[in-house]
Amino acid sequence: MAEETLSRDGSHDQAPVVVFDHVSITFDLKPVLDDISFTVAPGETRIILGPAGGGKSVLMKLTNGLLRPDSGSIHVFGEEISSMRERDIFRLRARIGMVFQESALFDSLSVENNVAYRLHEERVPEEEAHARVVEALKFVELEKAIQKFPPELSGGMRRRVSIARAIISRPDLILYDSPTGGLDPITSTTIIELVMKQRDVSHTTSLLITHRLQDAFTLAMHRFNPQTGAMEPLPNGGVDESTKFLVLNEGKVVFDGTTRELVRSTDPWLREYLS
Template identity: 40%
Template sequence: MKPFVQCSGIKKSFGSKEVLKGVDLIVEEGKTLVILGGSGSGKSVLLKIIIGLLKPDSGRIFIEGEDVTDYSEKELLSIRRKISYMFQWGALFDSMTVFDNVAFPLREMGVSENEVEERVAEKLSILGLKDAGKLFPQDLSGGMKKRVALARSIISEPKCILYDEPTAGLDPITANQINKLIRKMQQMLNITSVVVTHDIKSMFYVADKVAFLYEGIINFYGDIAEAEKSGSDTLKEFIYGGERNGV
């Protein structure tokens, strides 16, 4: 299978704290990779490095075989048209309505206003936000914010979506809806997905492959069945919450 994203020896420190200590990772085209890891393990940092919001201290990032590590903001534009990022807390623009938030990527691409209206209305309707277009982010519940963020990530029809904790802070029913949408997107549109989470239920629902980021390196990489059988005690503890280890 062709890799869509490839990380090779990624290291990143903040001050004296080394967060990533040499991450090697492959995200196959059209598949969903779930990156598991505890809070503060560097999962979100890794996503930001993939899309070029942060630069690694060393190591290389390849997108569809193209080395984009040293790309300038201008050069990254073509990459950011292919990959979209769904932020953990939505990162919706406070000063804009839901409609304008979702329309933002299309307007940046210079799409005509008629088409923008059509496409935004369609996506809002799919995500059950048909009547929310005129609301502002502060008027929305946590679940609605996530769905608006999801609508904004898929509106430009990217080849790949990076999801940062898509189900964090949601009730089980809304979390389940988001999981279904992620799966649907991947199956219908063949979108490559990277899902950063510590929600195990979500992992079982959406993952084709699992990577476990622990102490700055990928401690495990494989499919779900392999993850369950993994010899790594830390991963088992992470998945089963210590139940099988008697913790």
């Protein structure tokens, strides 16, 4: 328990939350990730960029133990998950919130039951579960939709429900796989604002895949203001120090570093990709 309290608060426990060490995985003879190494520090938001098919979703599935690497090691919360038994992975996954590439909600369950899904699995008493669902839906500004069903919601609203479901168990790590994929630019910005709120209010360590450079730079150059309930540019063209980048191409890490390093990079492929 003590260990969890420390890591949730984020300030005392400086051990990395995620460590990939020389990780490779091959599908159908094709190396999808090829000798990948990187670490994610507590409280860090790691934005993962790269062309389609570059292995971004595979990297996320490795992080929560849905896939196992062919070689290399993956530590999450200090535990080596690539060789863990299913039962232990399950325990570890309870500390991870996941927003899937498609919202992946159950159409036949109400918003309330979708968001409460994990709490029901954990047999949290109904009254407490309801209170926590309301709290999570308030966070994503969707408390009015609690009785609705996913097919009645817009794409942006479904993404919000999916975020509420991911944060309901107060995770120590959130994995967002393309949370703005398929959304229009304005709706995307509202979703990015929620990711930023989670980053700046709860300081939850996160991995975020996005196809939209705009999302990435909005996150890097804004902060959430709890007084106004909205995001605002960081003063003097500053960047958020907890936000870092990982760029993948054809299974290799082509960039691992800060926003400033990314925009200053002279690598020709990266310059082309970012332009």
